[in-house]
Amino acid sequence: MSTVKLTYREAVRAALRHGLATDERVFLMGEDVGGYGGAFAVSLGLLDEFGPERVRNAPLSESAFVGAGIGAALGGMRPVVEVMTINFSLLALDQVVNNAATLRYMSGGQMSVPLVVRMATGGGRQMAAQHEHSLEAWYAHIPGIRALAPATVEDARGMLLAALQDPDPVFIFEHALLYPLEGEIDEEPTAVDIDHAAVRLEGSDVTIVTSGGSLGKCLAAASTLAEEHDLAAEVIDLRTLRPLDMGTILASLAKTHRAVIVDEGWKTGGIAGEISAQIMEQGFDLLDWPVQRVCGVEVPMPYAKHLEEAALPSPERVVAAVKEMAF
Amino acid sequence: MSAPARRPTARKPTPRARSTRPGPEQLDGEHALHLLREMIRIRRFEERAAEQYSLTRIRGFLHLYIGEEAVGVGVMQALTPDDAVVATYREHGQALARGLPPASLMSEMFGKATGCSRDRGGSMHFFDVPRRFYGGNAIVGGGLPIAIGLALADKLQSQQRVTACFFGDGAVAEGEFHESLNLAALWQLPVLFVCENNEYAMGTSIADELAQPDIHLRAESYGIPAESVDGTDVVAVEAAARKAAEEVRKGLGPRFLEIHTYRFRAHSMADPDLYRTKEEVEQHRRDQDPIALFEERLRVQKLLTDDELEAIESEVATELDAAIAAAEAAPIEPVEDLTRFVYTEPDGAGATT
Numbered sequence: 001m002s003t004v005k006l007t008y009r010e011a012v013r014a015a016l017r018h019g020l021a022t023d024e025r026v027f028l029m030g031e032d033v034g035g036y037g038g039a040f041a042v043s044l045g046l047l048d049e050f051g052p053e054r055v056r057n058a059p060l061s062e063s064a065f066v067g068a069g070i071g072a073a074l075g076g077m078r079p080v081v082e083v084m085t086i087n088f089s090l091l092a093l094d095q096v097v098n099n100a101a102t103l104r105y106m107s108g109g110q111m112s113v114p115l116v117v118r119m120a121t122g123g124g125r126q127m128a129a130q131h132e133h134s135l136e137a138w139y140a141h142i143p144g145i146r147a148l149a150p151a152t153v154e155d156a157r158g159m160l161l162a163a164l165q166d167p168d169p170v171f172i173f174e175h176a177l178l179y180p181l182e183g184e185i186d187e188e189p190t191a192v193d194i195d196h197a198a199v200r201l202e203g204s205d206v207t208i209v210t211s212g213g214s215l216g217k218c219l220a221a222a223s224t225l226a227e228e229h230d231l232a233a234e235v236i237d238l239r240t241l242r243p244l245d246m247g248t249i250l251a252s253l254a255k256t257h258r259a260v261i262v263d264e265g266w267k268t269g270g271i272a273g274e275i276s277a278q279i280m281e282q283g284f285d286l287l288d289w290p291v292q293r294v295c296g297v298e299v300p301m302p303y304a305k306h307l308e309e310a311a312l313p314s315p316e317r318v319v320a321a322v323k324e325m326a327f
Numbered sequence: 328m329s330a331p332a333r334r335p336t337a338r339k340p341t342p343r344a345r346s347t348r349p350g351p352e353q354l355d356g357e358h359a360l361h362l363l364r365e366m367i368r369i370r371r372f373e374e375r376a377a378e379q380y381s382l383t384r385i386r387g388f389l390h391l392y393i394g395e396e397a398v399g400v401g402v403m404q405a406l407t408p409d410d411a412v413v414a415t416y417r418e419h420g421q422a423l424a425r426g427l428p429p430a431s432l433m434s435e436m437f438g439k440a441t442g443c444s445r446d447r448g449g450s451m452h453f454f455d456v457p458r459r460f461y462g463g464n465a466i467v468g469g470g471l472p473i474a475i476g477l478a479l480a481d482k483l484q485s486q487q488r489v490t491a492c493f494f495g496d497g498a499v500a501e502g503e504f505h506e507s508l509n510l511a512a513l514w515q516l517p518v519l520f521v522c523e524n525n526e527y528a529m530g531t532s533i534a535d536e537l538a539q540p541d542i543h544l545r546a547e548s549y550g551i552p553a554e555s556v557d558g559t560d561v562v563a564v565e566a567a568a569r570k571a572a573e574e575v576r577k578g579l580g581p582r583f584l585e586i587h588t589y590r591f592r593a594h595s596m597a598d599p600d601l602y603r604t605k606e607e608v609e610q611h612r613r614d615q616d617p618i619a620l621f622e623e624r625l626r627v628q629k630l631l632t633d634d635e636l637e638a639i640e641s642e643v644a645t646e647l648d649a650a651i652a653a654a655e656a657a658p659i660e661p662v663e664d665l666t667r668f669v670y671t672e673p674d675g676a677g678a679t680t
Contacts, residue, residue, distance in 0.1 A: 061506035063502065064506030065472075067475065068473075071475055071480065075411075075480025079476075098464075098466045098469055107448065107452070
């Protein structure tokens with residue numbers, strides 16, 4: 001297999017290009033996706049390749065253009081809608097909850113909405129409290145949609161390709177700090193499995209469950225645990241936030257009997273709490289220690305660098321949570 | 328609770344033009360009877376639905392279209408089976424005029440598996456994809472972006488089709504209304520916007536809700552040609568809709584109709600109707616009933632006899648008796664199927680594309 005070195009940003013672009021080139025139903029729509037190249041430069045160059053009909057700049061009307069994506073999907077297209085950030089996506093929540101996630105059910109199975117919505121999420125760039133939250137758990141709460149959080153370059157491309165083949169609405173959350181991440185991946189753009197979590201590092205002492213932008217922090221924490229504390233952490237990348245793959249988590253717990261869940265979202269009502277509850281329900285007997293959570297501190301994201309760092313999960317906080325456990 | 332004080336600056340809508348009745352032009356007899364029949368069919372359907380609600384066979388919210396029949400019937404004449412319809416929670420009239428079978432609608436409201444939405448929608452959420460009837464949207468203004476998308480899909484696929492989007496005067500205060508009109512005009516999309524202005528957003532009169540109550544002017548501010556139409560006159564509605572739909576179909580961009588109408592019944596069966604006077608409602612029922620006015624016009628033009636009217640009523644009654652009987656006899660959805668249709672099933676069942 002020949003490989004290619006891409007950034008996460010280029011990988012998303014490669015998937016968009018592949019979709020646009022191979023399926024005439026696919027089009028990209030969103031704020032500044034055209035001449036500007038996307039707020040995170042993901043669609044840079046695609047306007048020249050595919051023209052303004054298929055790389056379609058939308059005005060600042062999140063509700064209307066997300067809703068238009070739903071309508072176009074009903075009308076036989078395969079729209080990819082880019083929303084600039086997850087905070088801005090709140091303006092479109094009516095269309096997401098009341099239409100995208102609902103129309104299939106409410107029509108008794110007559111309609112499907114093959115829509116892909118992508119957006120940047122997450123903190124770490126000092127953009128403060130209206131650009132940087134991690135609200136993926138809100139989307140993961142909604143039956144009728146699929147929620148994906150690609151954490152690797154391969155997933156950045158392959159998950160979008162898989163989403164373009166899905167008959168139901170798929171939401172993809174791209175952590176903004178991941179866009180420059182580099183990776184060597186198969187040259188051939190192929191869809192990846194979007195049903196299962198992945199074990200990114202094998203270990204037998206503790207299971208660290210995470211996703212998206214927190215994966216790198218968890219792998220760094222695992223290195224520290226191995227080098228300084230002689231503990232072998234197993235790191236699970238959730239990949240898909242809805243539906244959750246509890247099988248992979250429970251299989252790991254059968255080995256390690258301890259779990260730390262790491263998520264940038266706020267702890268209360270978040271994805272970490274959901275996973276923890278499912279572990280209690282399905283794997284209580286596997287546990288030798290209470291499930292621990294390392295989450296975003298419950299504040300609106302602050303601007304100052306030291307405060308922002310303190311508000312987010314860090315490798316140090318993950319290591320500290322593991323060290324609390326008795327082995 | 329007292330009524331909210333009206334702002335001293337609140338604007339009243341410009342008094343609307345009424346068609347001269349009886350109409351000056353001689354109508355085509357066969358088509359005129361079709362229009363009358365369609366309106367009567369909706370009214371009787373709604374009366375029977377209210378009855379069934381009182382008998383607790385229909386539950387949930389029930390919003391009746393009585394008084395507004397000329398709007399749905401008139402507009403639907405301008406559409407072909409290939410066109411699309413997006414409607415609101417007060418959509419029984421549009422659904423019937425679009426050709427959805429009354430038995431499937433009644434079954435839906437009875438909560439039966441044979442309903443047009445397989446009993447998951449109810450009165451507010453009728454769907455029929457083969458007839459391109461896309462709901463049944465109960466979020467005020469929420470259907471407009473969907474209509475934009477359906478029209479965008481048609482434009483991208485070079486289809487000469489119209490998407491007719493019905494909404495009420497209440498939707499005009501929503502952000503989605505403005506976002507959608509802007510998009511439709513910006514991208515010159517084939518949408519026929521149909522604002523059913525029945526003067527009340529639930530219990531709030533238009534003068535208390537809209538700083539600019541002449542709604543067609545708002546559409547014009549987006550560069551969308553708009554017309555104000557007398558919604559008590561089914562012929563006027565049809566003529567305006569045909570002209571607008573034809574322009575949309577030719578690729579001339581979106582068109583907007585503000586159709587003045589009035590609902591004779593409360594907002595829903597749960598509404599005690601305290602915000603308007605009995606006299607106001609009675610005056611509309613007496614002087615502005617679209618069905619009575621049309622009947623009178625047809626009689627003057629010698630296009631309607633007592634026998635013909637009786638035949639229409641009798642056919643409609645037979646059809647509705649059968650619809651109710653079918654709904655009563657229909658099976659319910661098995662509870663085991665509660666979670667079906669949240670996602671496309673593994674064998675791809677239900678995927679439309």
